[in-house]
Amino acid sequence: MPGITREEVAHLARLARLELKPEELEHFAGQLDDIIGAVARVSEVADQDVPPTSHPLPLTNVMRADEVRPSLTPAQALSGAPAQEQQRFKVPQILGED
Amino acid sequence: MTTTIDLVSYEDALASYDPVMGLEVHVELGTRTKMFCGCSTELGAEPNSQTCPTCLGLPGALPVVNATGVESAIKIGLALNCEIAEWCRFARKNYFYPDMPKNFQTSQYDEPIAFNGYLDVQLEDGTSFRVEIERAHMEEDTGKSTHVGGATGRIHGASHSLLDYNRAGIPLIEIVTKPIEGAGERAPEVARAYVRELREVIRALGVSEARMEMGQMRCDVNLSLRPNGTEKFGTRSETKNVNSLRSVERAARFEIMRHAAVLNGGGTIIQETRHFHEDTGSTTSGRVKEEAEDYRYFPEPDLVPVAPSREWVEEIRAALPELPLARRNRLLAEWGISAVEMQAIINAAALDPIVATIDAGADAASARKWWMGELARSANESGTSLDELAITPAQVARVTELVSKGDLNDKLARQVIEGVLAGEGTPDEVVEKRGLKVVSDEGALTAAVEEAIAGNPGVADKIRGGKVAAAGALVGAVMKATRGQADAARVKELILEKLGVSEG
Amino acid sequence: MTDIIKLGAADIAAKIASGELTAVEVTEAHLARIEAVDEKVHAFLHVDREGALAQARAVDEKKARGEKLGPLAGVPLALKDIFTTEGVPTTVGSKILEGWIPPYDATLTKRLKAADVVILGKTNMDEFAMGSSTENSAYGPTGNPWDLTKIPGGSGGGSSAALASFQAPLAIGTDTGGSIRQPAAVTGTVGVKPTYGAVSRYGMVAFSSSLDQGGPCARTVLDAALLHEVIAGHDPLDSTSIDTPVPPVVEAARNGSVEGMRVGVVKQFRGEGYQAGVIQRFDESVALLKDLGAEIVELDCPSFDLALSAYYLIAPSECSSNLARFDGLRYGLRTGDDGGHSAEEVTSLTREAGFGPEVKRRIMLGTYALSSGYYDAYYGSAQKVRTLITRDFEKAFEQVDVIVSPTTPTTAFAIGERADDPMAMYLADLCTIPTNLAGNAAMSLPCGLAPEDNLPVGLQIIAPALKDDRLYKVGAAVEAAFVERWGHPLLEEAPSL
Ligand SMILES: [Mg+2]
Numbered sequence A: 001m002p003g004i005t006r007e008e009v010a011h012l013a014r015l016a017r018l019e020l021k022p023e024e025l026e027h028f029a030g031q032l033d034d035i036i037g038a039v040a041r042v043s044e045v046a047d048q049d050v051p052p053t054s055h056p057l058p059l060t061n062v063m064r065a066d067e068v069r070p071s072l073t074p075a076q077a078l079s080g081a082p083a084q085e086q087q088r089f090k091v092p093q094i095l096g097e098d
Numbered sequence B: 001m002t003t004t005i006d007l008v009s010y011e012d013a014l015a016s017y018d019p020v021m022g023l024e025v026h027v028e029l030g031t032r033t034k035m036f037c038g039c040s041t042e043l044g045a046e047p048n049s050q051t052c053p054t055c056l057g058l059p060g061a062l063p064v065v066n067a068t069g070v071e072s073a074i075k076i077g078l079a080l081n082c083e084i085a086e087w088c089r090f091a092r093k094n095y096f097y098p099d100m101p102k103n104f105q106t107s108q109y110d111e112p113i114a115f116n117g118y119l120d121v122q123l124e125d126g127t128s129f130r131v132e133i134e135r136a137h138m139e140e141d142t143g144k145s146t147h148v149g150g151a152t153g154r155i156h157g158a159s160h161s162l163l164d165y166n167r168a169g170i171p172l173i174e175i176v177t178k179p180i181e182g183a184g185e186r187a188p189e190v191a192r193a194y195v196r197e198l199r200e201v202i203r204a205l206g207v208s209e210a211r212m213e214m215g216q217m218r219c220d221v222n223l224s225l226r227p228n229g230t231e232k233f234g235t236r237s238e239t240k241n242v243n244s245l246r247s248v249e250r251a252a253r254f255e256i257m258r259h260a261a262v263l264n265g266g267g268t269i270i271q272e273t274r275h276f277h278e279d280t281g282s283t284t285s286g287r288v289k290e291e292a293e294d295y296r297y298f299p300e301p302d303l304v305p306v307a308p309s310r311e312w313v314e315e316i317r318a319a320l321p322e323l324p325l326a327r328r329n330r331l332l333a334e335w336g337i338s339a340v341e342m343q344a345i346i347n348a349a350a351l352d353p354i355v356a357t358i359d360a361g362a363d364a365a366s367a368r369k370w371w372m373g374e375l376a377r378s379a380n381e382s383g384t385s386l387d388e389l390a391i392t393p394a395q396v397a398r399v400t401e402l403v404s405k406g407d408l409n410d411k412l413a414r415q416v417i418e419g420v421l422a423g424e425g426t427p428d429e430v431v432e433k434r435g436l437k438v439v440s441d442e443g444a445l446t447a448a449v450e451e452a453i454a455g456n457p458g459v460a461d462k463i464r465g466g467k468v469a470a471a472g473a474l475v476g477a478v479m480k481a482t483r484g485q486a487d488a489a490r491v492k493e494l495i496l497e498k499l500g501v502s503e504g
Numbered sequence C: 001m002t003d004i005i006k007l008g009a010a011d012i013a014a015k016i017a018s019g020e021l022t023a024v025e026v027t028e029a030h031l032a033r034i035e036a037v038d039e040k041v042h043a044f045l046h047v048d049r050e051g052a053l054a055q056a057r058a059v060d061e062k063k064a065r066g067e068k069l070g071p072l073a074g075v076p077l078a079l080k081d082i083f084t085t086e087g088v089p090t091t092v093g094s095k096i097l098e099g100w101i102p103p104y105d106a107t108l109t110k111r112l113k114a115a116d117v118v119i120l121g122k123t124n125m126d127e128f129a130m131g132s133s134t135e136n137s138a139y140g141p142t143g144n145p146w147d148l149t150k151i152p153g154g155s156g157g158g159s160s161a162a163l164a165s166f167q168a169p170l171a172i173g174t175d176t177g178g179s180i181r182q183p184a185a186v187t188g189t190v191g192v193k194p195t196y197g198a199v200s201r202y203g204m205v206a207f208s209s210s211l212d213q214g215g216p217c218a219r220t221v222l223d224a225a226l227l228h229e230v231i232a233g234h235d236p237l238d239s240t241s242i243d244t245p246v247p248p249v250v251e252a253a254r255n256g257s258v259e260g261m262r263v264g265v266v267k268q269f270r271g272e273g274y275q276a277g278v279i280q281r282f283d284e285s286v287a288l289l290k291d292l293g294a295e296i297v298e299l300d301c302p303s304f305d306l307a308l309s310a311y312y313l314i315a316p317s318e319c320s321s322n323l324a325r326f327d328g329l330r331y332g333l334r335t336g337d338d339g340g341h342s343a344e345e346v347t348s349l350t351r352e353a354g355f356g357p358e359v360k361r362r363i364m365l366g367t368y369a370l371s372s373g374y375y376d377a378y379y380g381s382a383q384k385v386r387t388l389i390t391r392d393f394e395k396a397f398e399q400v401d402v403i404v405s406p407t408t409p410t411t412a413f414a415i416g417e418r419a420d421d422p423m424a425m426y427l428a429d430l431c432t433i434p435t436n437l438a439g440n441a442a443m444s445l446p447c448g449l450a451p452e453d454n455l456p457v458g459l460q461i462i463a464p465a466l467k468d469d470r471l472y473k474v475g476a477a478v479e480a481a482f483v484e485r486w487g488h489p490l491l492e493e494a495p496s497l
């Protein structure tokens, strides 16, 4: 499966929101290829009928009662904000959907 | 935004194409706290005052599942005739968005808590239509952004945005239908009826107020057309966040006409998100994404699986309240009315006030009569809904009580209601202030009756001669003389008594 | 008492309780040591002088009031900079969190404070705990006190170096693939990765949620046990926290013995890539265990051969999602907010500027492993491998009480030696990773110096989940026997700096 192209790396970087420099794209393409090539061995077990383990302990149903706990104060919530305005986090214009 | 969109008339569209719909409804639960933290969900708090490390996505913070959120999801699943998973997990839906603090949404993916159900809905004419439910799953809401510097708070042209995370993490249940086929020209109506029925179910369960205008319930309308007589689904458009019943219907209708125009013109439908515009009743294309979304779902490692025991599920099932359809059928039988009459009540949104009026002591027929008559008319004239009228079911019940005691007749009762709606006070206060008591002083009435007989000897003779029906004219005269404040039935009795005739 | 800094935690606590020492004296001695040597070692990213002295004064006041002190009251501790500390910077070794002051304490931080442990400051680490050498810290590497040109292990190299250079008698680490045990091994100290879920992860900045586990670091097995007891226990804020009593680790550490125990040696934990001196010291340890009355059992755990591969799919996958929150919008670094860039662009620019190469590499790797079309082959298969590894452990623990292995295949390598070769770097965790994947408990403790380079070698002890006390029982016995054989604790052979 390996053979990661520069374009694929660029696509991954967009998904991961990393504005990689051209030389980084090049560099990572090679390294990811090596790593993926090495770890792809896990697919040896792909056909085996074993359940996947997403969690090391067999816990279920850990829930809390619907009871209000104290929140942070707005000042605490905003204490790390790179910018703020009107008690809200101030961010550059969003190119989201309109 | 001003690009004109070609449309085909609705009739022409349906002549060639068969619509297939998928409806995705998000319901904000009315739990006290958020889905994964103990922050309050109370509306109207000042910005960022209901946040904590967890719902702000601070480094190191972890989620813990709200048990009531899970219980509500199971209630909804059961009410929608779903199977409830014996074991399911949360998953992370990974995508970046500024109002989503962790840049993933904690949701459910291939293991929803409820699946494979249906909801029977009734159309305006009383026809029943079954909408199959694919799944109902738990997830969390995002924060809210305000766009500054552009026109009317839109993203477009804004210089920057301000984020408030009070809403981030509020529990959502997403309910997804299977493709709705076979509705034909009634597809938009089915969409509306489904969302309305769903809203009624949610409210009956008490898990949310489901107020669409408040964003507590939002609907995505997925729609595609296929040529009549074919099986394969066409490409769909996804109209997002439609937030009123009327808009759901209009959005579906608009998309049918738009799709048909594109297809007729030999074009192809692009799979895209679209936005519905309340003012024009039209949809426009969302931002076109250069790449397909890849959400990279995987099981949420910070949460453990939810495995509702069958005992718990059965306990919840046993405690479910009566659901809207069952309730309607029961009332229909109790009141002895037809399905069409019941549908009229539903369409007027009069069921709850009528029931509340009965609960407050009125008899069913009177309660129906006032709400579907005088009050419906009044609401219609003022362009409001019944529950917005300035009269309570208890007040309506009081009016019917005054009528049945003989203190008011129908005509006076209408005036009392008019007074209450006009803000003149309670029914008793209006009666008092306007002096609307039925004249029951026998002496005054007897005098008025004698006066009427004396003034209409011809009529009196006819009655003496056995034409009891002619008494109406004398009653009318008495009512006129007493300015309507007499009890008409008692007046008639007195007239017949005076003239020595007995009824029937 | 001139050499306060050479005292262990148990001794310090006893002397404070008896009045022989005050907490302030102890704290000042350690702050002075930090002042004297940390410029060379660079174990700390932030020293909280005022906070530490205030905590120490509070302990002394408590003592003066006649209140009962906890078993670690007044003992200084070096906290890995991955746990949030209210009002004290927390960087996780990353530029992206430079200057961030958390508005809340991690559960572990709260527990330490409640136990009157004196937090000296925050220790250096590989950025977001990704690494085995602490070279990936955005704030520069940490030196190994045995040889400052060598790595102190990673990711918790700051904590291990602080212990080995006597800047603190106790430290906290986190172990996702070996980040407590491997640093302990290469610095001649003791480190324990408790059973997954034993120590709350609330407030511990996530790398790989299903693998991360905080744990105690110390210079002796008993000190580690005392710290283990303070930090372990159920936390309702962490859904993956175990709701059972903490195993009797202190009691076990005070009663070390391997008499009659069955000890497993896994065939997969040796061979190519293992340094000769490491194997030699390991074999001597096995012989010692036998001398002490243990029965040695050979074990075959074939799926362990796939552990590293599974780990390098699961950990990056989870981290790619866990680190998505660092977007420059709510806290931490923001780059490119010059009016010309959108929020989306600022996020991409911030992440590019704020993350180091190893973090980016793992985010990219994880994004790849989870992306559509690859999920089943990579992430999905890795989760199956995890099941197989767990089964291998289960089978093994039917035959033995504990398993032993070298902690890491080699002694400390030179700073810079593997920096450009991620694959070589990843091999450092060969023996530690299976335990993280299965969620059971493990310890590393010193078993001598490798003859070829005179650097410490670690012995790993692995116990079944929830049986953390066995680590201490076996560890204490081995430690006592070695100290008796050497005539002194291993660290006394370290250069004086
Ligand atoms: Mg959703």
Ligand SMILES: [Zn+2]
Binding pocket: B034, B037, B038, B039, B050, B051, B052, B053, B054, B055, B056, B169
């Ligand atoms: Zn919260």
